[in-house]
Amino acid sequence: MKFRRRAVAAAVAGLLAATALASGTQQAVGQPAAQTGWHKGTPPLTTPWTDDVSPTNALPEYPRPQLTRKKWQNLNGLWEFAPAATGEAPPFDKTLAEQVLVPYPIESALSGVQRHEDRMWYRRTFTVPSSWKGQRLLLHFGAVDYDAKVWVNGRQVATHRGGYDGFDVDVTNVLKRSGPQELIVWAEDLTDETFQPIGKQREVSDHGIFYQGSSGIWRTVWMEPVATSSIDRLQLTPDLPSSSLKLTADTSGPAGLDVEATAYDGSKIVGQVKGKADTELKLPIKNPKLWSPDSPFLYTLKVKLIDRGKTQDEVGSYSGMRSVGKMKGADGKLRLALNGKILFNLSTLDQGFWPDGLNTAPTDEALAFDLVQHKKLGFNTVRKHIKVEPDRWYYHADQLGLMVWQDMPAAKPDPIPAGPWRDQFKAELREMVDEHKSFTSITTWIPFNEGWGEWDLAETGRIADSVKAQDPSRLVNAHSGMNCCDSLGDSGRGDMIDHHAYLGPATSTPAGDRVAVDGEHGGFGLKTTDHMWFGDGFAYEMTPDKTTLTRRYVENQRDVLRSANSCGISGSVYTQITDVEGELNGFFTYDRQIPKMDFAQVRAVNQDIIKGADGTGTSGPPLPPGTPGADGIHFYPLDGTAEDAVGTNDATLQNGAVFAPGKNGQGVALNGSNQFIDTGAQLLDTSGNYTAMAWVKLNKADGSFQTVVSQDGDRDSAFFLQYSGADQRFAMSFPGQRALAPTKPNPDQWYHLAGVRDAAKGELRLYVDGELAATKSACSLDSTSTGHSVIGRAKFGGNSVDYLDGTVDQVHLFDRALGDAEVRALYASGR
Numbered sequence: 001m002k003f004r005r006r007a008v009a010a011a012v013a014g015l016l017a018a019t020a021l022a023s024g025t026q027q028a029v030g031q032p033a034a035q036t037g038w039h040k041g042t043p044p045l046t047t048p049w050t051d052d053v054s055p056t057n058a059l060p061e062y063p064r065p066q067l068t069r070k071k072w073q074n075l076n077g078l079w080e081f082a083p084a085a086t087g088e089a090p091p092f093d094k095t096l097a098e099q100v101l102v103p104y105p106i107e108s109a110l111s112g113v114q115r116h117e118d119r120m121w122y123r124r125t126f127t128v129p130s131s132w133k134g135q136r137l138l139l140h141f142g143a144v145d146y147d148a149k150v151w152v153n154g155r156q157v158a159t160h161r162g163g164y165d166g167f168d169v170d171v172t173n174v175l176k177r178s179g180p181q182e183l184i185v186w187a188e189d190l191t192d193e194t195f196q197p198i199g200k201q202r203e204v205s206d207h208g209i210f211y212q213g214s215s216g217i218w219r220t221v222w223m224e225p226v227a228t229s230s231i232d233r234l235q236l237t238p239d240l241p242s243s244s245l246k247l248t249a250d251t252s253g254p255a256g257l258d259v260e261a262t263a264y265d266g267s268k269i270v271g272q273v274k275g276k277a278d279t280e281l282k283l284p285i286k287n288p289k290l291w292s293p294d295s296p297f298l299y300t301l302k303v304k305l306i307d308r309g310k311t312q313d314e315v316g317s318y319s320g321m322r323s324v325g326k327m328k329g330a331d332g333k334l335r336l337a338l339n340g341k342i343l344f345n346l347s348t349l350d351q352g353f354w355p356d357g358l359n360t361a362p363t364d365e366a367l368a369f370d371l372v373q374h375k376k377l378g379f380n381t382v383r384k385h386i387k388v389e390p391d392r393w394y395y396h397a398d399q400l401g402l403m404v405w406q407d408m409p410a411a412k413p414d415p416i417p418a419g420p421w422r423d424q425f426k427a428e429l430r431e432m433v434d435e436h437k438s439f440t441s442i443t444t445w446i447p448f449n450e451g452w453g454e455w456d457l458a459e460t461g462r463i464a465d466s467v468k469a470q471d472p473s474r475l476v477n478a479h480s481g482m483n484c485c486d487s488l489g490d491s492g493r494g495d496m497i498d499h500h501a502y503l504g505p506a507t508s509t510p511a512g513d514r515v516a517v518d519g520e521h522g523g524f525g526l527k528t529t530d531h532m533w534f535g536d537g538f539a540y541e542m543t544p545d546k547t548t549l550t551r552r553y554v555e556n557q558r559d560v561l562r563s564a565n566s567c568g569i570s571g572s573v574y575t576q577i578t579d580v581e582g583e584l585n586g587f588f589t590y591d592r593q594i595p596k597m598d599f600a601q602v603r604a605v606n607q608d609i610i611k612g613a614d615g616t617g618t619s620g621p622p623l624p625p626g627t628p629g630a631d632g633i634h635f636y637p638l639d640g641t642a643e644d645a646v647g648t649n650d651a652t653l654q655n656g657a658v659f660a661p662g663k664n665g666q667g668v669a670l671n672g673s674n675q676f677i678d679t680g681a682q683l684l685d686t687s688g689n690y691t692a693m694a695w696v697k698l699n700k701a702d703g704s705f706q707t708v709v710s711q712d713g714d715r716d717s718a719f720f721l722q723y724s725g726a727d728q729r730f731a732m733s734f735p736g737q738r739a740l741a742p743t744k745p746n747p748d749q750w751y752h753l754a755g756v757r758d759a760a761k762g763e764l765r766l767y768v769d770g771e772l773a774a775t776k777s778a779c780s781l782d783s784t785s786t787g788h789s790v791i792g793r794a795k796f797g798g799n800s801v802d803y804l805d806g807t808v809d810q811v812h813l814f815d816r817a818l819g820d821a822e823v824r825a826l827y828a829s830g831r
Helices: 005-019 364-376 391-400 420-436 457-470 546-566 599-612 820-829
Strands: 077-083 098-102 119-126 136-141 147-152 155-161 167-170 181-188 221-226 230-239 244-252 258-265 268-276 281-284 299-307 310-319 324-328 334-338 345-350 381-384 403-407 442-446 496-501 515-522 569-575 634-636 652-654 658-661 666-671 676-678 690-698 706-712 717-724 729-734 737-740 750-758 763-768 771-777 789-791 794-796 799-801 805-814
Touching (some): 244 268, 706 794, 729 763, 729 771, 737 763, 750 820, 763 820
Parallel strands (some): 345 569, 496 515
Antiparallel strands (some): 119 181, 147 155, 652 676, 666 805, 676 789, 737 771, 794 799
16 A cells, blocks of 8 residues: 555644744745756655655745744755866856756755766856845855855855755855846765765665765755844753743844843743843743643744844744653663653654655655654654754654654764864764754764764763763763674763664663663564665565564564563664665655555554653562572583483584593584584573583684574574674673673683673673673563573574584583682682
8 A cells, every 4th residue: 555645745734734833935036047958857766745846846945943034035946067077166157067956965866967976066146135135145055965165256155064064154245236146056075985974875875774875955055134233043952940941042243232032832922031142041931831742832932132222133933841861760770751750762763865855855744754654653752863954854853742862974884084084073063963952852962873983982982971061951872882883882971871782672771870772673674566776675684564564563662661671771763764775674665655564553562662661660570599509400511421410401412513622521622614512402591590601712713703602592592602703702692782801812722601691680790710701781581592502503683603613611501690709619620
């Protein structure tokens, strides 16, 4: 069934109409001299809005919802276009050969160009309305990717670097007295050839998790007249303890002017303050109506700039009253809170890519669509994934009542090298926060994702601290996916411990003054014929049909609730709201035409999570003390008979594994490719306390994982006593969580390893040669793994993996969490 165009329009209009933005009426705009020959490109997939786009209606909406004026003029539409050569002079008074539809990036079908250029020229003319005479004229560029220069009437007026932030320029002094004014823009975008912040963009899509890039002008270009003294920006921060809205009007013009700000509930005045411009004022709002996902109330604001009793400038705005914080639940675990109450942040990953417009949504209705669907699906949060959207996207989130976790767009995954690109990254991060810190919906800033671009762990912590100092009213997630991929680890900074776990969910636990969240999980996929960007694609787990996809989602989300109550996570991010290019794990196809799950079931389980993850937690039955004794419940001396000396299960050598000299008598030598030892049974109850212990000698210590002892689960091993190739150290692990030894082991040397699961404390412990080497806070949702206990391999993603290349001896399994003294004694005994 297609998601019909009429249904899309109704869904968006129904949720947004009640709080539509009031702004000035757009005036007519001039067009480039040449207006023939342009045509829309043909995208591989079309959205319900592709055909709505034309040169006469390219994103005509007022682009700056939190600072509105009545007079303005949109400069979107057809511009002249040409590739630019390095060092080429601007094409003053020259008609360019092609046309492009601004503000759609040149690689997009909607632009009409539909190709990449490293460097490019844009040209058009505009006229200034006669009624604007006597005022300053500002040109506003929502975003140009990546470096930009601007000329008006042959004079350079601006240079800007940064693909995700806006800039403006006062062009009053270069205007002609009347008639057409020539505007030329040069842009350069080298994308992944540099270390510029690019997010998921690549010059050429990799058919994987990186997508077709967007170059040039990709947000609205517009102009407005302002007085000599004017308001440039409003900084708005709700302050619930004082029942007030902190407000600073940043201004241009002479210092010392006055500001008058008034708050309205509908047409009723509910608060007013007067004071000096460029200073923080407190606008009192008695008994404020609080903004929340269930009740996203917004106050209307009017702000005047006054000079000796005369109004110089007047702008409209809005804000919500809410607080963001952390608090302990009844179970004692620290959790996310909104307005002083625990509220689970239930989110999807929202990438913000479009098959017809790439970085730019085709229409404002399309821009709102994904957010509207979040609400319909029962989510209360959206993670804007390593992209920054136009202001109207955040305006829609404010209206709808969606909390936003805002990522900083990453550089490519390699560490940003020493030099100017590091400073550029930090400067763009600071600008992102400055430009967006007045939007009510944003509750969390995320500087790094999975370590992409991260160059120093201590510097990551300092960056997180600087964001918190810049905006103490919100939370900071220093690095989403600190356990994953290119991450350098945990800096210990910020407000969140964020683990990624596919399929997941993550089972991290709060610690100190940081809450625990699942920054990415899920990723279940479904192929949909004729609605796939490349005609095919992938996901973390593919399903055969809509029914199975829905069932797997519901099962996974029920585990999210278990993790919330058992482990204490207080936020989760499901991957993802729509398919994107080759990624087929969306609720919708990439073209937003086909819903891929039973949305009634999705909404029901999502509502259960938000209602049930209330901080009361769960407590299971008391854990039994376990079986006493030094041998454990099972002991494999591996002395040549392959018989269990204590338990009842034999160990079977698989695929030609052989006995060889061991640490104590004989052990078993394994080849690292397919050999292992199968005990033939589930020996450990992994829902409680347990310990796995062995002597091991590695033949190599490189980047390959090698598992010493594990127990098979349905998809992954319940635990891994292992050599972690990613870290080149020994570890006791759950999927995505590792208690790591501090140093790299030597090949051809015997080591005594003990991996302890202490369920009561919620932690993993690793001992090396009798001494505690690492402790990791960890929670597990597995009630018990029912697969075999095995020696010399693991299971991950449903596959047998991580075969041991070395010799193993003296394997013990205990049904209790051994302490320091017991492990030390067993090491000393040589058994």
